[in-house]
Amino acid sequence: MNQEQQIMQWIDDHNDEIISFLQQLIQIPSVNPWFFDEPGPSKEKDVQEFIADKLTKLGADIELWEPVADDLKQYEGMAGYYPGRDFQGRPNLAATFGAGEEGKSLLLFGHIDVVKAGSKWTVDPFGAEIIDGKLYGRGTVDMKGGVAAMIMAVEAILRSGAKLKGPVIVGTVVDEETGGMGALDFIHHGYRADGCILTEPTSLTIAPLCRGILWGKIKVQGRSGHIEMPQADWQDGGAVDAIKKARLILEQFDHLNADWAVRKTHPYLSIPCQVHVAQFNAGEYPTSFANEAEIVFNAQYLPSERDDKLMGGHVKRELEDFIYNIAKSDPWLSQNLPEIEWLVDADCAETDVEHPFVQTCVQSLHSIGLEGKIEGLGFHTDMGWPVNVGIPTVNFGPGDPSLAHHSDEFTPVNEVIDAVKMIAKTIIDWCGTEAVEVQN
Structure with missing residues (x-):
């Protein structure tokens, strides 16, 4: 069994662990405080600390910081800038694996804030129940399913006995649901890569543009x-x-x-x-x-x-x-x-479909038996700022985007697993890996 097969086998053998991690993310109600009727504490920090703990155990270099609106005044009039926005208790997170390695780098990017649950749910919106192969809960689609997939793809590689030849940055940000200031701050903070997968829901299609x-x-x-x-x-x-x-x-x-x-x-x-x-x-x-x-x-x-x-x-x-x-x-x-x-x-953005990174992502989908369809997104995502600073970016993730913000929001469990495989395959082909001793 070659290294890639070992990684895919790890994913198959750890389906329950992958889905359990997503369930734990859903069960932390990280509702953006903009949706509160009255100001109150946000659970965004709780999710970020939960993710940071997991990634620290995998050996990442972690940076956790609160954006400061006054530090971003130079972006006035541009996407994501809102003067005076309060980020107390609402940190961004960056976790870097393979820092200093010479291979191509990859940013795995997503937001952890969700909209409020709203009404007319038939299940607990933060209960993360699985019914008939579907995982229900606020954020399963938008976009904790994608966040879980990108994190578990990195874990699959490391736990399978592989070492990265190029850096992988896991970036999770706040505030996408009310303007994207978290993504602006992340890019302002200086993080760059040779490619980026923004794990917004796309029903497992490759989306190199948004409107x-x-x-x-x-x-x-x-x-x-x-x-x-x-x-x-x-x-x-x-x-x-x-x-x-x-x-x-x-x-x-x-x-x-x-x-x-x-x-x-x-x-x-x-x-x-x-x-x-x-x-x-x-x-x-x-x-x-x-x-x-x-x-x-x-x-x-x-x-x-x-x-x-x-x-x-x-x-x-x-x-x-x-x-x-x-x-x-x-x-x-x-x-x-x-x-x-x-x-x-x-704002919106676009990456040329002929870019080698886009084509690498398409081939990753082909390799796991999926079509590798390219389709744009009619809605806004956080891809604008990565593209603005020269990072080729695609949207890709599990879940039907039309179900985002709905009552009884759900993502098929099998799509989450397929997303883990695709992202892992992209890391293998884009960044490169080599065999090392398996982490316990």
Whole structure:
């Protein structure tokens, strides 16, 4: 049995141990404190210390530190920077194996914060139950399944009697669920590698790109008046229905989306970029025309559309011009211009599919009997900052991303095991390994 076979055999022989580790991660409710109704202690530190203890026992050099927002002011206006954000008790973690080795290096990267459990669970959201081959719990998909897989892949190699020829860094960060400042701080801290696997859920496909996401709010002004009474012309002080004016914008969104469906596509994305209305808020009383209407929307953009700050500024201006041109066509709106408030700009990134690292990951999947499909992600991940500093990065992990944040979130157990094998195979082929005495 050669070394690679020994590593894969170790994984097969330790399935229960791998899944048990994931269950322990799930059972620590590391909910990002942004989701708390009132400020309270975060369990993110508990998860990081649990991971640090495991990796220390495997011989890693550990660094555990709390990000400081004031130290990141140079990134103002860029992805992940939020002034004044508090990271007390919310550390990032980096564990390095094989420091100083001459082979190619690899960063295994993931976040440990989760969204709150929410309602309508039929199982304990932090109980980590296995039912019919599925592991249930908040974070099984997003993304503790991936975090467990990358850590256990490193353990499989070391416990099988292999030594790394190139460094492997295990990086686990906080705060992805509310903006990605943990990832920004990790890169600012100086960690670099020749390749990166971000273990977000991809249903075991290779995803070398993710889209950027813009959240915006459009405020449309009206003028209230009795809805059951005749109204004078608006120029004479009559009522103006903000809902009716907002409909002008909503109708034009349909035309914009038809245009974007042709222009804003990517060969590895199954759907084009669109503007989707997520919320509509208007009116005060059933007897009054709406004084104001708010349209909250979600718009996506491609890595090719990034601005000089590597974010969505070009698309913001496109949408601002679009709204302005609609307003110019309406006498009321031209004098009472809608206002756009930008709520979120979550960045995007892309690695060339022909890059040797991407192809190594594809071949790793082939070697364990899977298709090795390449497919982009329609949502934001933390891959932006690694790519920004020149690290070729792919998203790859167990779990269906459409189940992230759902009640009864689950990941098939077999996908976790397959993810461990793929990551281990990538370490073998990318970093290189050689035989040494088996660790106990």
